[in-house]
Amino acid sequence: MAEALIDLGRVEDAPVEPPPPRSWRPVLAAAGALLLVLLGGAAAPVHPPAPAILPGALGDQLIVTDETVFVVGAASESGEAVRSHPLHAYALPGARPVSASTIAVPGVIFSIQPAGPDLLLISARNEADNVVTVIAVRPSTGETLWRRAGITVGVSETAGVAVITTDGVPRSDDEYAVSYWHVVDLETGTSRWSVRLASGEQAVTDGAVREPRRLYVLRTGRLSAYDVRNGRVVAQVPVPGIAPGEAALWPVGDRVLVTGEEGGTYTFQGDELTPVSHVARGMSGYFAPAECDGLLCVYTETNRVAGLDPETGAETWSAPFDGFAAYRDGAVISTATADGTRPRLLKSDPVTGRRLAELDGWSPVPGTASGPFYVQHVQLGADRYWFGVVDPVTFRVAVLFSGEHLAGDCRFTETALVCRRIDASVGVWPLR
DSSP states (O other): OOOEEEOSSOEESOOOOOOOOGGGHHHHHHHHHHHHHHTTSOOOOSSOOOOEEEOOOTTOEEEEOSSEEEEEOOOEEEETTEEEEEEEEEETTTTEEEEEEEEEESSEEEEEEEEETTEEEEEEEOTTTOOEEEEEEOTTTOOEEEEEESEEEEEETTTTEEEEEOTTOOOTTOOOSSEEEEEEETTTOOEEEEEEEOTTOEEEEOSSSSSOOEEEEEETTEEEEEETTTOOEEEEEEOTTOOGGGEEEEEETTEEEEEETTTEEEEEETTTTEEEEEESOOOTTEEEEEEETTEEEEEETTSEEEEEOTTTOOEEEEEEOSSOEEEETTEEEEEEEETTTEEEEEEEOTTTOOEEEEEETOEEOOOOSSSOEEEEEEOTTSSEEEEEEEETTTTEEEEEEEEESEEEEEEEOSSEEEEEETTSOEEEEEOO
């Protein structure tokens, strides 16, 4: 794949083509200069790869997972509160057709979780009462294997189980005081083991692995770790002063944090809940923490991103952001706007919060949580998009693709870029 490394206004290592006839050189030079201006200093690949185009229609849903593109067709009624949807699946990165069937679901589909070679867990919400249901389906035939109330939190194909919770999810019995976390058999939907939570009690799965291994449960004064495979309690530790209804339970990398205003903040090594630290300060007002160069990078309730000292809980720096921030290779990358209109990316030191670099005209594209940082540039006044990847160290962009007639609904996976097009079809550009 040809790439052009670009900096803020300067092109380096631009791809070289055979020289054109002399009479065309001034025209091409002017066009190249114009392109640099339009892209804020970026240059496009010489021969950008053409996308694979998948058929679609207005009203279709596009759901993208790491390895598959699902095109869910508009529903037709097949019974009381049940809708039939055409479902087409395409394997990434080459957009190879995998299956085509019709599935019956009670409501509107909002997520699809692959759970095996021929098994999908589909989550749907009933529009009449907002009840959420998980449906296990064979995509090759459309056969429904089982249904359960709740949402899918994670899948372990290795253990043959899915983690499903009713915590905070509307149910037909409208019972919010008690919720359950079920670990169910993928083939039958029967519960292998369950945890019952009273009002205010909390549970999360570990956040460091793709397949969940631990379920952490916070009750008054204690934190427990369960083995997802069999429900065995592998560790239990006291957390004095912590009341679940007034505390937060956070998985952060391979650790888990419990924080409350009365009891302070406890940090444990995840698998066996080995104590790491305890500080008297609670961390209310912060959420979605991530490790960054020995600090905790968090969002605040006042639209800022901040760095917390894990030894004291003190805020060492903070900076405003416009709704997005991420940590990549030693830097915090956040969004802002230039002149109130154009998007801007900011690079900041995670320890001091000092601004290190800016990149105008580019905005983030949804992608993998810890992989490359993908961005897009939209040419104002023209139906044209440019996509690239940011080097967090140099803060330069390698332009990967360009496209036209896009609806703006794009995301990167580990192997491809997937975009909805204006005519409702789907474009897929392979990354390798």
